[in-house]
Amino acid sequence: MGERQSDGGLSGRGSRHALLDSDVEALIIASLIRDGVDAEAEQRAVAAFRAARDAGSLGAGTLKAGTRRRDDWRARERRYLGRSLKTTLSVLLASLTLGGVAVAAIGVAGSPDEGPEDTPERSPAPSSAPRDPAQQPPPRGSHSPGTGAGSSPAHPDRPAPAQDTEAHCSAFERVGGRGNAMDATAWQRLVAAAGGERNVTAYCAEREDEPKAGSGGSGNDGPAGDGGAPAANDGADNGQDNGAGDGPDSGAGRSGSEGKRSQPEGRPNGRQR
Amino acid sequence: MGQGTEPRRGQAYDGELGAAVARAQQGDEAAFAVAYRFVQPGLLGYLRGLVGDDAEDVASDAWLEIARDLGRFRGDGAGFRGWTATIARHRALDHLRRQRVRPRSSALEQDVLELPGPQSTHDQALEALSTERALELVRGLPRDQAEAVLLRVVVGLDGPAAARVLGKRPGAVRTAAHRGLKRLAGQLGAERSVTDEAPRTLGEST
Numbered sequence: 001m002g003e004r005q006s007d008g009g010l011s012g013r014g015s016r017h018a019l020l021d022s023d024v025e026a027l028i029i030a031s032l033i034r035d036g037v038d039a040e041a042e043q044r045a046v047a048a049f050r051a052a053r054d055a056g057s058l059g060a061g062t063l064k065a066g067t068r069r070r071d072d073w074r075a076r077e078r079r080y081l082g083r084s085l086k087t088t089l090s091v092l093l094a095s096l097t098l099g100g101v102a103v104a105a106i107g108v109a110g111s112p113d114e115g116p117e118d119t120p121e122r123s124p125a126p127s128s129a130p131r132d133p134a135q136q137p138p139p140r141g142s143h144s145p146g147t148g149a150g151s152s153p154a155h156p157d158r159p160a161p162a163q164d165t166e167a168h169c170s171a172f173e174r175v176g177g178r179g180n181a182m183d184a185t186a187w188q189r190l191v192a193a194a195g196g197e198r199n200v201t202a203y204c205a206e207r208e209d210e211p212k213a214g215s216g217g218s219g220n221d222g223p224a225g226d227g228g229a230p231a232a233n234d235g236a237d238n239g240q241d242n243g244a245g246d247g248p249d250s251g252a253g254r255s256g257s258e259g260k261r262s263q264p265e266g267r268p269n270g271r272q273r
Numbered sequence: 274m275g276q277g278t279e280p281r282r283g284q285a286y287d288g289e290l291g292a293a294v295a296r297a298q299q300g301d302e303a304a305f306a307v308a309y310r311f312v313q314p315g316l317l318g319y320l321r322g323l324v325g326d327d328a329e330d331v332a333s334d335a336w337l338e339i340a341r342d343l344g345r346f347r348g349d350g351a352g353f354r355g356w357t358a359t360i361a362r363h364r365a366l367d368h369l370r371r372q373r374v375r376p377r378s379s380a381l382e383q384d385v386l387e388l389p390g391p392q393s394t395h396d397q398a399l400e401a402l403s404t405e406r407a408l409e410l411v412r413g414l415p416r417d418q419a420e421a422v423l424l425r426v427v428v429g430l431d432g433p434a435a436a437r438v439l440g441k442r443p444g445a446v447r448t449a450a451h452r453g454l455k456r457l458a459g460q461l462g463a464e465r466s467v468t469d470e471a472p473r474t475l476g477e478s479t
Binding site: 020021075 | 454
């Protein structure tokens with residue numbers, strides 16, 4: 001309360017009389033807090049403590065007993081655990097959804113008649129659950145671009161990696177680059193695709209820099225990144241076939257549910273909106 | 274109240290307090306007394322703001338409960354202040370309910386105009402502000418503001434802890450504390466302005 005004039009530089013009555021928060025706080029403290037405690041009251045409290053202790057309320061049993069939340073005032077981080085868990089879960093859910101959408105959309109837009117012939121080595125690509133029912137082989141060769149829905153049995157997963165990777169990368173970004181906050185499977189795939197945990201950030205950045213190749217079915221040849229152009233063509237073709245313009249970007253989630261639905265059933269694209 | 278990181282009352286001895294609480298939980302009576310002496314002044318100040326003259330009685334009730342439940346408590350010194358404040362608050366609210374007394378009084382505007390002597394300097398004006406007056410001013414705040422101010426300033430809780438005691442979001446408590454302090458500052462400043470007839474020594478601009 002000594003340095004009263006901290007507001008002295010200001011002019012005008014209003015500001016001149018304004019008090020700083022610290023002044024007010026000091027005043028409140030001075031007014032409401034008396035140092036020292038009433039000995040008699042302290043004795044009562046200690047007596048209560050003694051009684052409780054002697055009645056066993058401090059015993060090991062009590063200490064070990066389940067802690068009621070209202071008695072748990074341990075460090076704040078613990079209390080935020082719940083929230084961060086929630087965050088993690090929702091991120092995980094989002095990445096799963098995105099991944100599924102991406103995969104399904106690729107199935108719709110991406111794959112079929114780009115020569116599976118030259119990419120057998122791509123098959124280790126991610127095969128996430130929603131895709132699997134798609135493996136009922138539609139007769140290959142007879143397909144319009146639409147029939148496929150990505151279901152060539154030999155390469156059911158082939159088109160997925162690029163977009164999968166995109167989804168994983170964006171999930172990775174959303175969790176602030178902490179891979180362990182991601183869905184474990186997605187994270188492992190991302191690591192595998194990048195060739196090591198340490199490369200993931202660079203890998204994702206690299207991919208982000210690439211022109212968005214639309215549905216980016218990873219195309220035929222070689223590393224996922226190279227497939228952009230052909231896949232885009234696929235997508236465009238598809239889009240035309242669909243007549244709905246679901247073309248190159250269909251992976252982004254517009255047609256996600258349709259993709260998911262249509263794919264396992266091998267429904268021709270033409271039936272989709 | 275934007276500067277939520279500044280050390281607040283109570284935080285200086287939280288280490289010692291935590292150690293005393295831990296020993297008390299092992300049955301150390303003297304340690305319990307130490308913890309009591311650390312906590313009681315702030316707790317009592319908070320209760321004064323809530324229930325006025327009945328604060329001592331309510332505090333006694335609270336300490337009975339604190340002693341009884343000490344074995345259940347988990348946390349450090351800062352946590353202990355929050356935990357005890359929660360218990361004291363519940364006792365205070367029970368008390369108020371029983372009495373059907375609102376924690377805020379009315380008719381403060383007139384009180385504010387009661388003045389120290391006209392010759393007071395600013396410091397004297399503040400010092401002349403009696404405990405009763407400050408208490409009235411605090412209790413004249415809307416209760417959410419009064420409690421937020423008291424928990425943060427008098428008990429020395431940080432924002433999240435104060436919010437937990439009150440069962441509110443930290444942002445709401447921060448806002449309430451801020452508004453409460455501003456309002457008090459305005460009221461105190463108004464009191465001060467009437468005493469400003471005395472020559473100013475600093476900050477004079479006219």
